[in-house]
Amino acid sequence: MQKVKETAEKIRTMEIRGAGRIAKAAAEAIRDYAAELEVTSMEEFSAKIKEVSDLLISTRPTAVSLPNAVKLASKYSSDNVEDARQEIIKNANLFIERADRALEKIGKIGSRRIQDGDVIMTHCNSHAALSIITTAFESGKDISVYSTESRPRCQGILTIRHLNDFGIPTTLIVDSAVRYYMKDVDKVIVGADAIAANGALVNKIGTSQLALAAHEARKSFMVAAETFKFSPSTIVGNPIEIEERDAEEIIDPAILKELPHVQVRNPAFDFTPAEYIDMIVTDIGIIPPAMAYTVIKEHLGWELGEI
Ligand code: RUB
Known part of the structure; x- marks a missing residue:
């Protein structure tokens, strides 16, 4: 349990962050917990697995990759402890492999849409978006990147460290310079924390501003998202919760204390409506946002009864 608690704390404090990495870390934590779990009955086994699953899911509310990973990794059908344990180990490993393969596939598929000479803008730090950019660069395309600071x-x-390691020419800009530079950009590529059944994207706060500016300047807006970033529970009407983080990420609490009439809001994510999204590059191919429902139905093993 101690190791699961440590992983949960790392996710909560953002030492482990980014929707894909959070998902993998949760799957690993469940696998290792199940492998060492000492119980005397199946009831106890089920209760303990549920307890750690709930703990991991409670760490951050927005990235749907987290509950999807926990659900896929902790799946078992057997009614004896040893077999159920082996099922969890197998399913968690399958999820981890799937996540790694997905990043590679997204890189390959998405990079085909990048032209020689393209200037790309990206936001925050998305491993899926970076997979497209670095794959395109490594295939010999002469590209450059604008990266937002992402306050x-x-x-x-x-992101700029990662791009610099590849030798990709990169310009760091403040978030408020997005529209100013959009005229110099050919494509915007961002990642996803969640994609709703209606194709709306949830990603780092400010993503919707990039989408609006790209739309206005008629630039292409691409989302890079593994299929486990799609949100099954949005089909039955559950909204995606936007995480609001502490004020002290923005302002020194000592200063805030002197300002009794001031409140601070710090949402970590925002919504980008489907109509601003040109394509979603997934591990099963490039899809329009309107196909989100199909992805959920066919690739996440979703069933109405489970929700
Ligand atoms: C990270 C963020 C990323 C997505 C996708 O937010 O918004 O764009 O999670 O990342 P935070 P990836 O830093 O608050 O976790 O493609 O790596 O899954």
């Missing part, structure tokens, strides 16, 4: 946690710094 308040500045994940853009991770």
Whole structure:
């Protein structure tokens, strides 16, 4: 349990972050917990697996990859402890392999849409979006990137380090410079924390501003998302919760204390409506946002009764 608690804490404090990495870390935590779990009955086994699943899911509310990963990794049908344990180990490993393969496939598929000479804008730090950019560059395309800072946690710094490691010419800009530079950009590529059944994207706060600016300037807006970023529970009407983080990520609490009439809001994500999205690059191919429902039905093993 201690190791699961540590993983949960790392996700909560964002030491492990990004929807894909969170999902993999949760699957690993469940697998290792199941492997070492000592119980005397199947009831106890089920209760303990449920307890750690709930703990992991409670760490961050927005990235649907987290509950999807937990559900897929902790799946078992056997009614004896040893077989159920082996099923969880197998399913968690399958999920982890699927996640790694998905990033590769998204890179290959998405990079075919990148032209030689393209200038790409990206936001925050998405491994799926970066997979497209680095695959295109490694295939010999002469590209360059605008990367936003992504306040308040500045994940853009991770992105520029990653791009720099590949030798990709990169320009760091503040979030408010997105529209100013959009005229110089050919394509916007962002990742996803969740995609709703209606094709709307949930991603790092400010993503919808990139989408609006791209739309206005008639630039292509691509989303890079593994199929486990699609949200099954949106089909039955559950909204995607937007995480609101602490004010101290934005302002020194000592300063805020002196300002009794000021409140701080710090949503971590926003919604981009489907009509601003040109394509979603997934591990099963490039799809229009309107196909989100089909992805959920056919690739996430979704059943109405389970929700
Ligand atoms: C990260 C973020 C990323 C998506 C996709 O937010 O919004 O764009 O999670 O990332 P945070 P990936 O830093 O708050 O977790 O493609 O790596 O899954």
